[in-house]
Amino acid sequence: MSIKRYKADSDTTIVNAYQPDMVTRGTGANMGLADVLETFSIYGRQASGSSELSRILIKFPISDITTDRTNSVIPASGSVSFYLRMFNAKTSKTVPVEYKLIVSAISQSWQEGIGLDLEQYKDITKGNTGANWMSASNTTAWPRPGGNFLTGASDIVLSQSFPTGLEDLEIDVSDLVEKWIAGTLGDYGMGVFLSSAYEAYTGSGAPQGSNLGGATVSYYTKRFFARGTQYFFKRPVIEARWDDSRRDNRGDFYYSSSLAPAADNLNTIYLYNYVRGRLRDIPRIGTGSILVSLYSGSSDNSVPSGSKLSLHDATSYVTGGWVSTGIYSASIAITAAATPLETLYDVWYSGSVQYSTGAIAPKTLRGGIAVAAPTxxxxxxxxxxxxxxxxxxxxxxxxxxxxxxxxxxxxxxxxxxxxxxxxxxxxxxxxxxxxxxxxxxxxxxxxxxxxxxxxxxxxxxxxxxxxxxxxxxxxxxxxxxxxxxxxxxxxxxxxxxxxxxx
The missing domain is CATH 2.60.40.10 (Immunoglobulins)
Incomplete structure (x- = not known):
């Protein structure tokens, strides 16, 4: 199991777009219970040079990710990647093409709210809970209208291009998640919105700040499914991915050969220490090192006997290590004798204490005379x-x-x-x-x-x-x-x- 999905626990859309009367802006509207999320930019609709914007706020249960790491459900930092995945919601409205969305951390807490109206922006908070364009909550305003995002030169700012406009969002947000887990960045979620080059041009003095490099065309509208959607696989998630595969060569063990490069002559074998049906660390080894030697068999080839066999580097043992609870591995190579042994015995030990003995049926590499075409x-x-x-x-x-x-x-x-x-x-x-x-x-x-x-x-x-x-x-x-x-x-x-x- 090397995939874990964490569904969003809060999301909403905030806008400064005009209501149908084209006079009043919907800056007080909240859409926390809507089943879709929306980001767009409209230029020059209400008047020449007017701008209307929509941005997405979304937050995930970082405490659950932290707990899973503590319990070894997901690996340590550096061994796992986290991806923000949001899924395109089809709409009868126009969809822009050739644009870029930004993902950046939000710098303060905010409220999801209970609004639904994405069309006329009539679900005004009026002091009730819920973020909107002007306020992060019913008690705290944004420092600047439109949300408070960490987009400075030293901040983590991620982006994805949308050539057709219909793509899903999938961005590696590992750096953000690791900072949230470590507690070095406030866990307030992420904003998803058009980059400044695609948000509408605004001159100096605009409430949300000037955007002198902004667009003078509209990008309307990009919608994603929200966490409240009925579609199970379309809910926004942070997806943890890692490689937890074990490549145990015990059943595919080859003698060293001049036909193979050095790396391919190494065979990795594992020891699985089951105690009453559960994997347990060997008490005297713990997460430390363990030694492995190879032996030939007895006269009836049922148990190891004789002295340790000489390995490919003329030593008689290799040092293995801890992989995970109760699992140890070692990489080993040995050259076949003139008459190759049909069975090798691997003995795992430390000092004078032997912990486990296994059997290996080694194979010999041989060159082919035809191109392989496996079916x-x-x-x-x-x-x-x-x-x-x-x-x-x-x-x-x-x-x-x-x-x-x-x-x-x-x-x-x-x-x-x-x-x-x-x-x-x-x-x-x-x-x-x-x-x-x-x-x-x-x-x-x-x-x-x-x-x-x-x-x-x-x-x-x-x-x-x-x-x-x-x-x-x-x-x-x-x-x-x-x-x-x-x-x-x-x-x-x-x-x-x-x-x-x-």
């Missing part, structure tokens, strides 16, 4: 028909070459081994309308990449990311290093998410 068959071996909405489920994949051609002897005497895919990713779509509920995360964050161990590939999926009451399906892509491309596999695996009340 695979795959299956989720533990897929269920239904899952609870609050469940985190683990899925195990069985993969083999599609045109595997065993002999009669192989079929009768050998369990079919699973093939480990070094780079595999999953996506989830809703069956009803093919909506991409969890897109492939094959970019910089690799947040949908599959893990693997001696049993093959696997991954965890947090079902709370999916709206209950619908059927969904998994699909998979494998990275082909020859094509330098991700290749989507043909199989789909359907399941349903339910929200049981009893």
């Amino acid at each position: 695979h068959y795959l299956n989720i071996t533990n897929l269920k028909d239904k899952y609870r909405h609050n469940e985190v489920a683990r899925f195990n994949l069985f993969i083999r070459n599609k045109y595997w051609d065993p002999t009669v002897y192989t079929v009768a005497n050998t369990a079919v081994p699973t093939k480990t895919i070094q780079s595999a990713s999953y996506t989830v779509y809703r069956v009803l309308d093919s909506y991409n509920a969890i897109p492939y995360g094959t970019g910089a964050d690799l947040h949908t990449v599959l893990s693997y161990d001696v049993s093959g590939n696997y991954f965890d999926c947090d079902m709370s990311l999916l709206q209950p009451g619908y059927a969904y399906a998994f699909k998979f892509s494998f990275y082909d290093p020859e094509l330098q491309s991700w290749v989507e596999q043909s199989e789909t695996f359907k399941f349903r998410v339910e929200d049981y009340e009893y």
Whole structure:
């Protein structure tokens, strides 16, 4: 599970646009309960040189993110990225093209309010709770009309371009979120609005300040779904993404070879310390180092025996380390003897205390005489028909070459081994309308990449990311290093998410 979504807990739109009478501005209006958010700029509608603006205020539960980090639900700073995601709301109104939106921190607290009217701006706060163009709350005015945003040279100011105007907003806001978590920046949320070059030109003396470099054309209107929308997947979120995959080479361990570069001759193996069904740190090791040595087998090849084997660098051990609670790893390489051992035994120890012994069936690299063109068959071996909405489920994949051609002897005497895919990713779509509920995360964050161990590939999926009451399906892509491309596999695996009340 390497995706976590935090839904907005407050949002509203503030405007100084004219009401239908084109005389009174809606500067006192609040739209805190509207199901959409809106930003725009109108130039010269009421009179030559007049300007009308709309800006979005939005806030997220940073305390929940902080708690999740404390509880190790999300990784430490530097190992996780946070993205602001807001989703385009279709409208019958005009939509601007070729513009840029700014995202910056708000410098003071504000109130969401209970207004609804985005058309005539008639839901005036009149001293009741709710932010508007003039005031952050029913007790505090903005220092300057239009909101108080941190947009100075030393502040974090983010932007995204909208070539067609219909795009969703997705911006990496990690620096802002980390400052909020650390307490070095006031947690008052973010403003989303047109950059100064696209907001309307205003001369000196304007209440919201001059914008001498502003636009003399209109950009009307960009709408996003608000947190109150009925559409589950369209609510604005901060999405945490990180790569929590484990690449355990125990089932895909190769002897060192001159055919491979040094990095590819290293095999990473893991120790999983389960105590009464739960992963626990080894008391005397804790989060420290642990040593690993390799041994050959006894006469019946059932247990390690003899002296430690010499590794690729002529040493007899490597130093492993702590990965997460109860999990340790070490990277090791060894060159095959003239007659390669069929089984290696890895012994994990510290001082004179041995903690665990495992077995490895090493392979030998061999050059090929044809270009590889892999085609695979795959299956989720533990897929269920239904899952609870609050469940985190683990899925195990069985993969083999599609045109595997065993002999009669192989079929009768050998369990079919699973093939480990070094780079595999999953996506989830809703069956009803093919909506991409969890897109492939094959970019910089690799947040949908599959893990693997001696049993093959696997991954965890947090079902709370999916709206209950619908059927969904998994699909998979494998990275082909020859094509330098991700290749989507043909199989789909359907399941349903339910929200049981009893």
